[in-house]
Amino acid sequence: MTNTNTSSQALSSRRPASIISPVLNFLGQTAIRPPSASDGQEGSPSNGFGSSQPVRVKVSRNRPPQYLAEVLQPSTCTRKPVSADRRAPLFTTLPSTAFADPLVSASDSLPTAKCTSEPASAGNDTSSVPKALNLPNQWNMKDKNQSLELSANCQRISYTGLGQLDSHAAAVRSNYPIPPQCGLFYYEVTVVSKGRDGYIGIGLCTQSVQLNRLPGWEDSSWGYHGDDGQTFCGSGPGRAGEGRPYGPVFTTGDVIGCVVNFMNKSISFTKNGVWLGVAFPNAVDTAKLDGGLFPSVGLRTPGEIVEANFGQHRFQFDIEHHYKEEKARIWQEINAGPLPTISTESGQKSGDGSANINQLILSYLVHHGYSETAATFHQDTASSISSVGPAANAKSAERPPFEKEDIRKRQLIRDHVVDGNIDDAITLLNRFYPSVLQQNRHLVFQLKSQRFIELMRAIVGPSSAAADAMDIDGEAGHPSHENAEPESQLRSVVQYGQALQGEFGAIANPHVQNALVETYSLLAYPEPGNSSVSYLLDPANRLLVADMVNRAILVSQERPPMPAIENVYRQATVVIQELLNGGNGAAAFVKAQECLI
Structure with a gap:
């Protein structure tokens, strides 16, 4: 194992300054710019499938x-x-259009595979980025009745009106509506003082509801009232329909909570940590909510004071347990449903749930090259698995479920890439699957870029973090450089970089150019392993390239890329x-x- 610190110090002291100038010259750059976070934004790889x-x-x-x-x-x-020091190189995240530039000469332009090997990315499509949600967390100073006074933190409400008639009621809404994406939302209100009569209503309303009525006394408004323990929905004195008996009355010191369940569209209430049951079933229709659903509180007589808790403090009601119960019920419903029919790679369909699952597992094992495991699994489940071979044809029924020799070849190539032996991997690719590199310039660029990084790794050795992550020898795959002088090794790297620039530097696509500059940036630092581009030396990047090679082989065989x-x-x-x-x-x-x- 190479001592990273020792080799880095020796290299920094022996590396000639004149080496940097040729690097800048063949790049045609006045300075090498370390890649920023925005450079990799478009092609940022997904973290794990799905x-x-x-x-x-x-x-x-x-x-x-x-x-x-x-x-x-x-x-x-x-x-x-992926953090800043663990992000993937740009050459592993190139979009499929990277080598479709019209400026590429006809001699350089080769047919590309139907499905490229780069991981899926969102690109600049901002529609795929979820918008930030604003959760209600206080009462809205600008959306309240004038008879209410709010505290400095907009949590406590005091009634300052006349309190003689129902028209003297005053309500307030929260600063934001409840996002349905919550699935379940809960807030609590503490009755600091019931005032003269305790005409306090706690509930929900939409943006269009007037604020001179208690919750539940207008359409699109729901409330639980403290003076009589009744619930109201679009009803009130002088209107058709009165309140319905629901729970106990509440007074000074009581804590009333409101639960909104967007899954079953119900509204429930709690008192002092005890759930009182569903008050309004099928009440919340998100498609008909005017401007969203807001927590709301209404007061009616002098001296009434309440204070809200939107999660700033511990709730009296165990909302986490309630959430887990709802979640368990959802999963029970999902698991009780029948498994859908799936189409296999051979075009056949199966309605048997166990066969579907076995089919998916076997295809995964075959795809990633677990030949022995796949053979054993297929033997145990042969009666329920149909063919997972290439696209169906007249002889598909006669073909074995998978070809061990093909798996062995793909696994051998993958092992060479993972070990950093890129030249050996390219040799085997040309021997076993000659059409893959001929038809996929995209993959050629990725392999040769990784080869450049492996040459640099042979000089500086892996960083301690990378070595710990992969538990590999930093010199693996490059024995020819072990005894070479650092200056000689570095000149070899520069020569390889010049060849790489000569082959791909004429491509005008900015993604390719940015990837080249990022890769060459390793040469600009005396200690690349401790630089801002040290993530390029992370051996985990080999796995990305190995997966790309495997996908490209499968695509050339008209098999799915994943x-x-x-x-x-x-x-x-x-x-x-x-x-x-x-x-x-x-x-x-x-x-x-x-x-x-």
Whole structure:
């Protein structure tokens, strides 16, 4: 194992300054610019298959309650975002259009595979980025009746009106409507003083409801009243329909909570931490809400004072347990449904749930080259699995479910890439699958860029973090450089970079040019392993390139570029995210990654 610190210090002291000038000259640059975060934005790789961006929460001055943080933020089972020192190189995230530039000469332009090997990316399409959600966290100073007085933190409300007639009632709305993406929303109100008569209403309303009425006394308004324990919905004195008996009355010192369930469209209330049951079933229709649904409180007589808690303090009601119960019910309904029919790679369809699952598992094993495991699994489940070979043809029924020799070849190539032996991998590719590199200039660029990085790695050795992550020898795959002088090694790297620039530097596509500059940036630092582009030396990047090679081989054989189970997972994740963005509350209770736990 190379001592990284020692080799880096020796290199920095022995590297001739004159080497940098040729690097800048053949790049045609006056300076090498370290890549910024914005450079990799368009091609940022997905973190694990099916990873879609979670709903982002924006709450002024306050964090969301714990149960909402679990619903709206990434759960503990999702992969952590790639940090600045762990992001992937740009050459691994090139879009499919990178080599479709019209300025490329006809001699350089080669046919490309039907499906390129780069990972999916959102590009500059901002429509795929979920908008930040504003959660209610206080009362709105500008959206209240004039007979109410708010405290400095906009949590406490005091009634200052006449309090003689029903028309003297005063209400207030929260600063933001409740986003249906929450799935479940809860807030509590403490009755600091019931005042003269305790005519206090706690509930919800839309933006169009007048603020001179208690909650529940107008259309699109729901309330639970403290003086009689009744609930009101679009009713009140002088109107058709009166309140309905619901729960106990509440007075000074009581804590009343309101639960909005966007999954079953119900509204419920709690008192002093005890759930009182559903007050309004099927009440919340998100498609008909005018401007959204707001928490609302109404007061009617002098001396009434209440204070809200939107999650700034611990709730009396165990909303986390209530959320888990609702979530368990959703999963029970999902699991009770029949498994859908899937189409296999051979074009056949199966309605048998167990066969579907076995089919997905086997195709995953075959795709990633687990030949022995695939053979054993197929032997145990042969009666329920149909062919997972290439596209169906007249002889598909006679073909074996998978070809061990093909898996062995793909695995051998993959092992060479993962070990950093890029030249050997290219040799095997040309021997076993000669059409792959001939028809995929995209992949050639990625392999040769990784080769450049491997040459640099042979000089500086891996960073300690990278070595710990992969537990490999930094000199693996490059024995010819072990005894060479650093200056000689560095000149070899420059020569290889010049050849790389000569082959791909004429491509006008900015993605290719940015990838080249980023890759060459390693030469600009005396200690690349401790520089801002040290992530290029991370051995984990080899896995990205190995997966690209594997996908390109499969595409050349007219096979899917990813196994069906990953495709299903990605689709499920996107569907859930789209449902959330569309305001479907039930989707907040479901996370596709939890199926894997």
